[in-house]
Amino acid sequence: MVLPGVNAVTGEGLADFADTHLRSQERLMSRFNPNSPVSELNRCGANEAFAPPPALWKILWQCREHWQRTRGAFDITQWPLNRLWREHLERGEPPSDDAINETRARTGMERMRFDASSRTIKFEAAGQGIDLGGFGKGYALEQLAVCFRERGVARAFFSFGESSVTVIGSHPHGPTWPVGIANMFHPETSVHSFSLRDASLSTSGTAPFNQTGGPQTFGHIINPRDGRPIAGYRTMSVTVPNAADAEVLSTALLVTAEADRAEILKTYPNVSAIEFVYESRGNDFAPRIQWRYET
Amino acid sequence: MNPAATILRRASNGDMKHDSTPSPPVLNELTHRREFLKRLAVIAGSTALLAEMPWWSPLRAAPPGDSPADRVRVGLVGVGSRGNLHLTNLLRTPGVEIAALCDDYDPHLQAGLAKVPGAKGFSEYRKMLDMPGLDGVVIATPLNLHAQMCLDAFSAGKHVFCEKSLAYTIEECQAIANAYRGSKKVFQIGHQRLFHPPYLRALEFARRGEIGDIKQIRAYWHRNGNWRNPCPSPELEHRLNWRLYRAYSCGLMTELASHHIQVANWFLEAHPLSVVGYGSINFWKDGRELYDNVNLVYRYPNGVHVIFDSLISNRFYGAEVQIMGPKGTIEGETGRLFAEKPPPAPGIVQLINSLEHGLFETIPIGGPSWVPDLKKDTKGIVLGNEHTGDDGSYLEIVAFANAIRRNEPIPNMMEQACLSGVAVLMGQTAMEQGREVTWPSDFKV
Numbered sequence: 059m060v061l062p063g064v065n066a067v068t069g070e071g072l073a074d075f076a077d078t079h080l081r082s083q084e085r086l087m088s089r090f091n092p093n094s095p096v097s098e099l100n101r102c103g104a105n106e107a108f109a110p111p112p113a114l115w116k117i118l119w120q121c122r123e124h125w126q127r128t129r130g131a132f133d134i135t136q137w138p139l140n141r142l143w144r145e146h147l148e149r150g151e152p153p154s155d156d157a158i159n160e161t162r163a164r165t166g167m168e169r170m171r172f173d174a175s176s177r178t179i180k181f182e183a184a185g186q187g188i189d190l191g192g193f194g195k196g197y198a199l200e201q202l203a204v205c206f207r208e209r210g211v212a213r214a215f216f217s218f219g220e221s222s223v224t225v226i227g228s229h230p231h232g233p234t235w236p237v238g239i240a241n242m243f244h245p246e247t248s249v250h251s252f253s254l255r256d257a258s259l260s261t262s263g264t265a266p267f268n269q270t271g272g273p274q275t276f277g278h279i280i281n282p283r284d285g286r287p288i289a290g291y292r293t294m295s296v297t298v299p300n301a302a303d304a305e306v307l308s309t310a311l312l313v314t315a316e317a318d319r320a321e322i323l324k325t326y327p328n329v330s331a332i333e334f335v336y337e338s339r340g341n342d343f344a345p346r347i348q349w350r351y352e353t
Numbered sequence: 354m355n356p357a358a359t360i361l362r363r364a365s366n367g368d369m370k371h372d373s374t375p376s377p378p379v380l381n382e383l384t385h386r387r388e389f390l391k392r393l394a395v396i397a398g399s400t401a402l403l404a405e406m407p408w409w410s411p412l413r414a415a416p417p418g419d420s421p422a423d424r425v426r427v428g429l430v431g432v433g434s435r436g437n438l439h440l441t442n443l444l445r446t447p448g449v450e451i452a453a454l455c456d457d458y459d460p461h462l463q464a465g466l467a468k469v470p471g472a473k474g475f476s477e478y479r480k481m482l483d484m485p486g487l488d489g490v491v492i493a494t495p496l497n498l499h500a501q502m503c504l505d506a507f508s509a510g511k512h513v514f515c516e517k518s519l520a521y522t523i524e525e526c527q528a529i530a531n532a533y534r535g536s537k538k539v540f541q542i543g544h545q546r547l548f549h550p551p552y553l554r555a556l557e558f559a560r561r562g563e564i565g566d567i568k569q570i571r572a573y574w575h576r577n578g579n580w581r582n583p584c585p586s587p588e589l590e591h592r593l594n595w596r597l598y599r600a601y602s603c604g605l606m607t608e609l610a611s612h613h614i615q616v617a618n619w620f621l622e623a624h625p626l627s628v629v630g631y632g633s634i635n636f637w638k639d640g641r642e643l644y645d646n647v648n649l650v651y652r653y654p655n656g657v658h659v660i661f662d663s664l665i666s667n668r669f670y671g672a673e674v675q676i677m678g679p680k681g682t683i684e685g686e687t688g689r690l691f692a693e694k695p696p697p698a699p700g701i702v703q704l705i706n707s708l709e710h711g712l713f714e715t716i717p718i719g720g721p722s723w724v725p726d727l728k729k730d731t732k733g734i735v736l737g738n739e740h741t742g743d744d745g746s747y748l749e750i751v752a753f754a755n756a757i758r759r760n761e762p763i764p765n766m767m768e769q770a771c772l773s774g775v776a777v778l779m780g781q782t783a784m785e786q787g788r789e790v791t792w793p794s795d796f797k798v
Contacts, residue, residue, distance in 0.1 A: 240718065
């Protein structure tokens with residue numbers, strides 16, 4: 059978080075506020091915290107009604123809307139498939155078709171029933187669950203930006219682990235915030251630059267390295283439509299005013315065939331997006347623009 | 354990167370994994386260990402290392418061959434739990450012959466002799482000291498016996514390895530220090546952290562100013578258990594469970610706190626000026642005499658305090674030594690350093706830099722991977738990834754054997770032994786008498 063032109067005392071206060079806000083969001087949405095409402099929901103059996111707290115209901119309802127708007131490309135119920143692939147690839151072999159099909163029967167938001175009158179949720183199959191990793195960062199960041207604006211912050215730059223960036227206002231020395239998309243193989247260089255003003259940027263992709271710089275055993279994104287990881291080293295970067303939308307679209311567009319992307323984007327105004335494919339060149343990988351979209 | 358630490362990592366290079374396998378062929382293992390010690394000798398010779406940790410100097414010696422002239426003959430007094438660990442490590446140390454074992458509890462003695470068939474067994478240590486050809490003794494007996502055994506061993510012309518804590522009273526600590534000074538013999542104390550590689554790295558980081566001047570040390574040692582040894586019959590209770598009774602020990606202070614106070618003295622390069630504290634028996638009310646929980650504050654020079662607490666009715670926090678400075682915290686037991694202000698992710702650094710220089714430029718920041726940029730450094734830097742599989746208990750024995758062979762004292766060892774040995778006794782007195790106890794000003798190392 060960078061707050062230009064804010065004095066140290068105000069800055070510390072805002073940082074504390076952000077810390078508290080993000081922690082409370084994490085308590086709400088993390089599936090790794092056994093006491094979170096998400097973990098409670100994930101422990102529910104088939105057809106067991108669960109009434110999430112209002113804050114979570116709101117999030118899940120939004121996820122359901124994004125699932126519809128992206129025609130199933132954004133889906134918070136996919137992680138049993140991610141786990142299946144991760145476990146198999148770490149052992150060095152892909153899962154069998156049977157295993158994929160069996161797991162797919164426990165995924166898909168069409169198997170997650172929302173009852174708007176009682177505000178309850180039921181999974182149709184046993185062993186279903188949700189993971190808000192692809193949404194929560196953007197959602198929390200968006201709320202944070204709203205709060206900061208209310209507190210009179212005119213310029214801010216938020217980087218949530220670099221894969222999600224949100225800005226308020228503009229750079230102090232220019233009309234926008236210029237934000238580069240780092241080359242996955244040469245992170246000190248940019249492959250593309252976005253000019254952000256009161257907007258968010260999210261990048262999804264299949265990274266060749268893990269967090270500590272070692273080779274990635276499983277950095278893949280699963281396509282909900284066939285239960286298989288997308289191929290190659292690719293990134294999808296999306297800018298849009300709302301941080302949660304950016305998060306949703308960067309993953310959803312990546313797993314959607316190029317021909318079908320325009321249809322999804324009809325329901326999301328003011329989007330810019332760019333997709334890179336990294337192609338092998340001797341000992342190196344070179345980025346190539348695969349697809350581009352401007353509203 | 355400190356060259357010593359680098360080479361140490363190279364020296365360890367996996368071969369010590371054998372520690373966990375039950376019975377590797379001894380010869381093979383000794384060959385492995387020779388290789389390890391040979392590589393270790395290179396780093397122990399580094400002047401940077403020896404300036405900070407002079408007691409590593411015996412490890413400069415290349416491991417000996419099999420010639421009888423190289424052999425060091427050692428007797429072990431006390432073949433209980435700690436004694437058994439020393440026995441195992443002595444067996445693994447090239448050029449050491451365990452010539453004698455001594456224990457007045459026959460089952461322990463016989464179990465030890467079964468592991469070292471060539472050794473001579475004794476029930477009285479003085480008879481063992483009379484044995485011809487014995488170079489040194491390793492003392493792993495109850496605390497109240499340390500002083501007399503050390504004194505007798507020095508006067509019999511033996512080199513001495515004594516388990517911590519040094520002695521049962523401050524006067525005895527002084528007597529051992531005096532006897533050592535006149536003896537020209539090797540003295541080693543069982544404070545294995547002095548030979549534990551992560552602590553070596555921790556010291557290196559601390560001395561380099563990575564955490565700033567040390568302003569507080571918080572140490573704790575928590576277990577959940579009655580701290581008893583199985584006792585076949587009631588009349589053996591005091592002999593086998595001596596750690597619970599005041600006539601033999603100061604319990605948690607001498608058996609656990611002494612390690613952490615030694616680390617504090619070492620990192621602060623000082624001894625405590627005074628101590629206050631409370632202790633009680635609030636859980637294990639089973640007839641024991643020594644506290645099952647202790648809480649102390651040690652006052653060091655320059656307004657620095659060391660807080661130690663220990664209890665044996667809750668193990669949630671385990672054991673840790675937290676060395677705190679304005680720039681960071683070192684956790685010694687797990688070998689980690691936590692920065693107060695961890696460096697931000699590179700993209701953010703570049704952004705701030707360009708803002709400060711009035712530049713409007715594109716910063717490559719967006720990427721698909723997750724770069725943690727936390728307000729608090731929760732992961733820390735791992736200080737000790739030298740997987741020697743040893744907490745220093747092996748190297749302290751190797752250092753002892755090498756020092757005997759080279760007939761060179763181990764620098765600073767008696768000082769380390771006295772500073773922690775006296776400090777924990779001060780703590781015990783403070784708790785028992787409910788008063789502040791000051792450092793004995795006439796104490797001379």
